[in-house]
Amino acid sequence: MKLKNLATGTVHETTADRGEIPRGARAVRDGLTTWVHYRGEIWRLARLVERPGAREEEEHDLRAPMPGVVARVLAEEGQAVEKGTPLLVLSAMKMEHEIRSPRPGRLAKLFRAVGERVDMGDPLAEIE
Amino acid sequence: MNARPFRKVLVANRGEIAVRVLTACRTAGLATVAVASEADVSARHARLADELVVLGPASARESYLVAAKILDAARATGADAIHPGFGFLSENAAFARAVLDAGLVWIGPPPAAIEAMGLKVPSRERMKAAGVPVVPGSHDLSPEHLAGIGMPIVIKASAGGGGKGMRVVRSESELAGAIESCRREAEAAFGDPTLYAERYLERPRHIEIQVFGDTHGRVVALGERECSLQRRHQKVVEESPSPVVTPSLRARMSEAAVAAAKEVGYVNAGTVEFLLDTDGSFFFLEMNTRLQVEHPVTEEAWGLDLVALQLTVAAGEPLPSDLPTAPAAHAIEGRLYAEDPENGFLPQIGTVLVYEEPGGPGVRVDSGIESGSEVSVHYDPMLAKVVARGRTREEARRRLVDALGRTVVLGVATNVSWLKRLLETPEFVRGDLDTSLLSRLEVPPSPEPPAEVLAAAAGVLAVGDGRSVAAAHAVFPDPFAAGTFRVLG
Numbered sequence: 279m280k281l282k283n284l285a286t287g288t289v290h291e292t293t294a295d296r297g298e299i300p301r302g303a304r305a306v307r308d309g310l311t312t313w314v315h316y317r318g319e320i321w322r323l324a325r326l327v328e329r330p331g332a333r334e335e336e337e338h339d340l341r342a343p344m345p346g347v348v349a350r351v352l353a354e355e356g357q358a359v360e361k362g363t364p365l366l367v368l369s370a371m372k373m374e375h376e377i378r379s380p381r382p383g384r385l386a387k388l389f390r391a392v393g394e395r396v397d398m399g400d401p402l403a404e405i406e
Numbered sequence: 407m408n409a410r411p412f413r414k415v416l417v418a419n420r421g422e423i424a425v426r427v428l429t430a431c432r433t434a435g436l437a438t439v440a441v442a443s444e445a446d447v448s449a450r451h452a453r454l455a456d457e458l459v460v461l462g463p464a465s466a467r468e469s470y471l472v473a474a475k476i477l478d479a480a481r482a483t484g485a486d487a488i489h490p491g492f493g494f495l496s497e498n499a500a501f502a503r504a505v506l507d508a509g510l511v512w513i514g515p516p517p518a519a520i521e522a523m524g525l526k527v528p529s530r531e532r533m534k535a536a537g538v539p540v541v542p543g544s545h546d547l548s549p550e551h552l553a554g555i556g557m558p559i560v561i562k563a564s565a566g567g568g569g570k571g572m573r574v575v576r577s578e579s580e581l582a583g584a585i586e587s588c589r590r591e592a593e594a595a596f597g598d599p600t601l602y603a604e605r606y607l608e609r610p611r612h613i614e615i616q617v618f619g620d621t622h623g624r625v626v627a628l629g630e631r632e633c634s635l636q637r638r639h640q641k642v643v644e645e646s647p648s649p650v651v652t653p654s655l656r657a658r659m660s661e662a663a664v665a666a667a668k669e670v671g672y673v674n675a676g677t678v679e680f681l682l683d684t685d686g687s688f689f690f691l692e693m694n695t696r697l698q699v700e701h702p703v704t705e706e707a708w709g710l711d712l713v714a715l716q717l718t719v720a721a722g723e724p725l726p727s728d729l730p731t732a733p734a735a736h737a738i739e740g741r742l743y744a745e746d747p748e749n750g751f752l753p754q755i756g757t758v759l760v761y762e763e764p765g766g767p768g769v770r771v772d773s774g775i776e777s778g779s780e781v782s783v784h785y786d787p788m789l790a791k792v793v794a795r796g797r798t799r800e801e802a803r804r805r806l807v808d809a810l811g812r813t814v815v816l817g818v819a820t821n822v823s824w825l826k827r828l829l830e831t832p833e834f835v836r837g838d839l840d841t842s843l844l845s846r847l848e849v850p851p852s853p854e855p856p857a858e859v860l861a862a863a864a865g866v867l868a869v870g871d872g873r874s875v876a877a878a879h880a881v882f883p884d885p886f887a888a889g890t891f892r893v894l895g
Contacts, residue, residue, distance in 0.1 A: 279864050284819075285748035285852040294861035303862035306759045306816045312863040313759065314855070318811025319823050321855045323863040344752045345783050349594075370753055370783055374591055 280326040284311070289326065340380060340403040342396040346370030351392055357385045365403055368396065379405055407673065409621045409722035412487035412511045413437060417455070418476045419491030421774030422790055423699075424451035427489050430713035439483045441476060443469035445784065450776055457483050464784045470494045473501045477508055487511035487720065489713075493786065496696040497524060513720040515619075515674045515695045522670040523693040526564050527602050533690045536669040538662050541681065541689040543604025547585060549578070555605050561585060563592030564600035571595055572639050574606055609840040610681035612636065613648055613688065615663035616704045618715060619673040620725045627660035628710065629733050631677075631703055634839040635828070637751065642821075642844065643828065644700035645738040646707040649799060649837030650682075653732070659688055666693060674719050675701070675712055681841075699741070699791070702772055706737035706795040736799045738806050740825040742773075742790040742813065744781045747824035748852055753787045756780075759817030764809040768795040768802070771813070781818050789820065799837065803829055823852060 281290050299305055303316040310325045346368040353365045359379040366388070368375045379385070387404040390396055414437035417427045424440060428451060431438045440455030445464035452458050459479035461469035469475070471494055480488060488505050490496035490513070499520040505512045514520075523529045527545040534540045544551040545564070552559055561584055563571030571592040573584040585601065593599040611634045619625040632648035633641045651659070663678035670693075677698045679691040701712050708730050719725065744754045758779045763771040773790035775781070781789065792809050796802030810826040828834060828849050855863070 279867065281855075281860055281863055283852075283855060285746075286854065288854055290855065290860055292857070292860035292864050294857070294864050299862045299865045300858040303858055304760065304814065304816070305862040305866040307866045308756075308759065308817060310867070312866050313816035314859045314862045314866075315760075315814045315816060316856075316859050316862065318808075318826065319853065320814070320816065320820075321852075321859050321863070322819060323855065323860070325863075325867050343749060345755060349590075369594070374587075375750075375752065 281312075281323040282326055284322040284324055290323075340365070340377070340401070340405060342368065342400045342402050343377070344368065344370055344375070345397045346375070346395075348390045348392050348394050348396065349374055351388065352376075353379075353385050353388070355385055355388055359383060359385050359405065366390070377402060379403075381405060407516055407621055408506050408509065408511050409673075409720060410511060411721045414439060414483070414485045415487045415489055415513070415717075416441065416459075416476070416480045416483065416485035417451070417489050417491060418470070419489075419494055419496075420446055420449065420451055420470060420785065422772045422788070423491040423493075423697075423774075425454060425774050426772050427491055427713055428454045430711065430717065431489075433711075434714060434717050436717070437485075439479065439485045441470070441479050443784070445780065445782060449779065450774055459483060464782065466494065466784060473498070473504055476501075477504060480505075480508070480510060485510070487513055489513040489716070490696065492696050492699055497694070499524060511720050513674070513716050515672055515676060519670040519672050519676075520695045523676075523695050524565065525600075526562065526566075526692060527600075529693065530690070532669060533666055536665055538666045538669075538690045539688060541604050541607065541691070543602060545600075545602040547601060547603055549581075552581070552603055555603060558606040558608070559603050560606040561588045561601055561603050563588065563596055563598070564602050565596040565598040566592060571601075607681050607683055607689075609842060610634075610683050611648070611650065611839060612641075612679065612691075612841050613651060613659065613682045614677045614679040614694075614698070615659055616698070616701070616712070617663050617667045617672065617676050617678055618712075618719070618725060619667055619676070620719045621673055621722055622724045624725055625664050625667045625672060626725060626729060627663050628704055628708055628712075628729070630656060630659060631698075631700055632839065633700060634841050635834075635844055636841055637844045641700060641741065642743075643738065643740050643825070643834075644703050645736065645799070645802070646703040647733045647736065649839070655686065662688070662690070666690065675716050699788070700739055702770060702791060702793045703737040703739045706768075706770065706793055707733040707735050709734050735795050735797060736802045737793060737795045738799075738802045738829075739791050739793040740806060740810060740822075740829070741788055742792060742815070742825070743821050744787040744789055744818050745821055746819045747821050747849075751821070753783075754819040755782055756818040758789075758815060760814055761816075762812070762814035763790075764792070764812035766805070766809070768805050769793070769809045770795070771809075775815075789815070792822075792825075800835075803835070824849060827852075 349369040350367040363379045383405040386406045416439040438455040442452040495501040499517040502517040616628040633644045635643040677694040680688040770793040794805035
């Protein structure tokens with residue numbers, strides 16, 4: 279089984295999947311995500327499931343890293359963007375967070391307007 | 407001030423501070439009333455009180471921030487005193503006044519003192535006049551006035567606090583954008599777009615003095631807290647005493663803090679914040695007219711119960727004559743936030759599937775959560791505070807590192823492991839702190855999981871329906887099992 283460390287993005291492979299929990303470890307699961315406490319550290323690991331076409335979709339979409347409300351839109355559709363160009367500002371828990379372009383390209387589509395609520399993982403923009 | 411004995415206290419707050427205050431009230435033999443939004447009716451604080459009043463929908467604007475609903479709740483339950491906790495209505499002078507006008511005891515400072523310290527510009531001017539040292543600044547944001555302050559400059563919301571609506575500007579070209587975004591955040595967070603600017607000290611320490619006044623004219627200082635470890639102006643780790651404050655510096659800062667409090671006729675618990683420069687000079691930053699989030703480090707280092715003292719003073723009694731004059735121990739606090747340190751510290755939400763607090767000598771946890779708690783977008787992401795006390799700073803630090811390792815929060819990402827690694831950095835071990843340290847410190851990254859962790863993850867994934875978000879399986883190791891054991895269900 280392939281497991282992705284959600285903190286670092288590193289993918290690990292394990293063959294131990296017989297439902298045995300090593301002594302001293304504590305684990306819970308929420309869908310495909312697991313949480314493990316072991317020797318004073320906590321890890322979040324997600325099971326990777328092969329999905330055809332998933333990679334392509336991920337390359338084009340910029341998804342909301344957290345739930346919130348769109349406070350401002352800083353870029354226009356059709357605009358050329360660099361890696362790090364501010365696209366919009368999400369507001370959550372009384373703080374503002376700037377969402378930047380993950381790579382250079384063209385801002386093909388913005389899916390949200392000012393004042394709209396977004397949930398974690400919602401598509402925000404498409405970068406070509 | 408309506409300072410007189412009371413018998414039933416309404417705590418107008420939620421989360422760990424509501425739990426903390428309700429516990430102190432119970433200890434003092436007082437009846438208790440909790441208030442809760444509809445999202446919090448089964449929360450820890452709501453279950454702790456003798457009575458519960460539901461205020462309204464989850465949004466704080468429709469529940470915890472509605473003064474009229476809090477006053478109605480007090481009337482309906484016959485509560486004769488209100489403790490505001492921190493945040494929400496705690497520094498709202500109009501609310502304090504309404505509480506007093508309703509004939510209730512307000513467990514906090516006089517409304518006039520809240521007002522005097524609430525606006526940064528007038529309070530600074532007043533402190534300057536009272537002989538308390540202040541940082542050069544201006545409430546006129548025109549370029550010529552800002553030039554008089556000199557770069558770098560920090561722009562703040564005049565009505566702000568807790569780092570919300572603050573921008574540091576290092577060159578003139580950034581100025582216009584910073585002022586605009588700061589003004590918008592100030593308007594959104596406080597309903598007041600007024601800003602002010604001041605010189606930004608490059609590597610100061612944040613040192614604050616705990617003050618306490620009674621209704622008999624006495625004001626005392628109860629030592630300092632060092633809160634230099636801040637991320638985006640939010641405090642992360644606090645300690646008392648500060649590793650660099652000597653008895654003579656403590657005496658000078660205490661004198662300035664008491665002068666500041668007396669200037670505004672301060673009563674009850676308050677905190678005077680200073681920036682301490684590397685040369686030992688210090689400047690008044692602001693006064694927080696409430697109990698502070700990090701009050702436990704003072705309590706642990708000085709052997710006091712500050713909330714019990716708040717109740718004493720609010721009842722019109724004098725402060726005890728035998729208060730300590732120096733710290734008896736060292737205490738360090740780590741704030742547990744629902745955030746993802748590996749992904750830009752983004753706030754996290756979700757259900758806490760497993761929660762376990764550490765115990766042991768010198769370890770204290772102030773928490774508002776438990777297994778099953780929902781962490782939502784509606785409230786502050788601070789879940790708990792883990793505090794350790796030691797005979798020395800190093801003993802306190804080691805105890806806190808160990809306690810954080812035994813703090814189990816599964817289901818929502820928190821900064822608990824990151825805090826532990828932060829406390830192990832050479833800079834923290836040496837006590838070599840300043841307010842910008844966290845922005846340049848390289849906290850070691852989260853380690854990759856050992857084989858045991860991968861096996862545990864695979865083990866828990868092997869049972870149940872993999873696509874069901876609701877199907878969370880808590881698996882507890884059996885202390886009597888040798889080696890591994892099998893998952894049930």
